[in-house]
Amino acid sequence: MKTNARIRKMLGRDLLAELEHHLHPLDCQTCGGPFRGREPTLAVHSEGELTTVALHHRKCLKPGCYGPLQTSLHKSWRCSALLLEEQSPVFFVVNPSCETVQIETTGNGWRITSLDMYWNSGLSATLVPSVMPPETLIATLDGKRLTVTFTPVGTSLPFTWAVGGLGERTMKAIDSYATIAVVVTTALNGGPVRGLRDVTEPIAKGWAASGMARVHFTPETQRLRFTDFDPNTIADLFGVLKGIIKNRLGVELEDRPALAAFATCDGKYDMLPLLSGMDRYLSMLLVASVYAPSKTKGTPGEGVHIVMPDQEVDTVVKMFQTVFADLDGFATGRLPDDYATADIAIGTLDQYNACPTGRGRLLITDRVTVTAEQRAPYRRVVDI
Known part of the structure; x- marks a missing residue:
């Protein structure tokens, strides 16, 4: 990531090193266009007590400190649904914000606060999450498409993520457990989750929030079928x-x-x-x-x-x-x-x-x- 002396002095070496794990150059936060392998510039956007670190094309915005981010429409999310082990619920792993991270000052440095909203709503920092109330976290299975909706406590504005093309084994596991494990992490780089380590490592480092979501089924998904029983x-x-x-x-x-x-x-x-x-x-x-x-x-x-x-x-x-x-x-x-x-x-x-x-x-x-x-x-x- 391209920075400048002011940003390096402001954020410090430790936070900049940590941001490398949480910022992923998918789309420019100025124009919305893809990076396509080009090095992004890092900008700090401040509005009152809210501070956001975001990635931009070098031609769109130079490294530096600016006012509030003009739009959140370009922010990308990525998610995967996978069956990590037999006899276990399906994991739905989502990065809700690939190119932006929220931070706050601690008095002697900075901390990333992007997951605070999830923890404050009851999601866990461990891999042993509890079942969340449906008004906070709910999943919907519609054919081969799995949608997860998260509504932060104290608000009525939901966040929705979805993945399609589920395999038969994954769908059967969702059907069997009627719950899924949702893991929210900004450490997912936009590619597919390939194994258990991709889930456990962010949790071990305190980079994830997790909760069990009950699954709702759409009417077509609820129809009986001979694939249920021979x-x-x-x-x-x-x-x-x-x-x-x-x-x-x-x-x-x-x-x-x-x-x-x-x-x-x-x-x-x-x-x-x-x-x-x-x-x-x-x-x-x-x-x-x-x-x-x-x-x-x-x-x-x-x-x-x-x-x-x-x-x-x-x-x-x-x-x-x-x-x-x-x-x-x-x-x-x-x-x-x-x-x-x-x-x-x-x-x-x-x-x-x-x-x-x-x-x-x-x-x-x-x-x-x-x-x-x-x-x-x-x-x-x-x-x-």
Whole structure:
């Protein structure tokens, strides 16, 4: 970076050396054009107590000290989403400001303050972050595109970053955990993150802020699909349940509800709404059984939730409990009391609204309407 004597005296050798790790010449902060390998000039911009260090083309601005930066429209951000290890959440690593850094005087020197906003909003300086409230940090999966939105505490102005073209393994991990680890660092140089060291090193040096973000899913992403479970596995499960239903309920599972459930598991939702009575309930039971985990045991966000008309809830709960009565560790219950402990929990719209949070593997709504905000945290949704 091109400097001059005034900047070197003002900032000092230590800060200038540190800035080499935090300033990355992508686009000029005067004209917005790319550097294309040309050496940038470094300028210090001051406005009251706010001091910003920025990179410019040499022809656009000479090294020196100036008033406030004229625009933030040229500021670049770069992000990567990657699965660093098997059996771990996806990491979303973002540099929110490649060519600018905020600094403040400490009385005997300077410190970089670009990450203060994130730390002050609850993000952690360690690699063991907590889950952030969605009003501060939230992720949205839309097909193969992952978007992260950060809203600093005390403001209503969000920052949004996105990465597309996610691989199947990465998408499956996002779907499985329904949370991602977000790492914000100005030490990311604009290239792709290639391994765990690119994440842990900035954190170890105090150059990163991290937090876990819950994932919201768009309606198209929430459609059931055969890539969730092998169709042969689903057919085998339905065959087993057919015998259990005959034994416990004394009724035959006819082809029509079975075919409707099978089609629903492939994202074709037009058959199930045509059913009524016992056929409708049995078809919902088959779909729910595919997605229900076993032994949820108090893990919020892992169950299947079914929301339906008031007058039918008692009948359906009793039927489900009868069918699954002797399955070891498998629980069918009611909303809201069994929301966190049941593998399948069933209730009315009012009971569902009383749940602490609407998270789960699958939400089935039967002739009731829930809000978009309630639907978004579910991996899959079926509207009947």
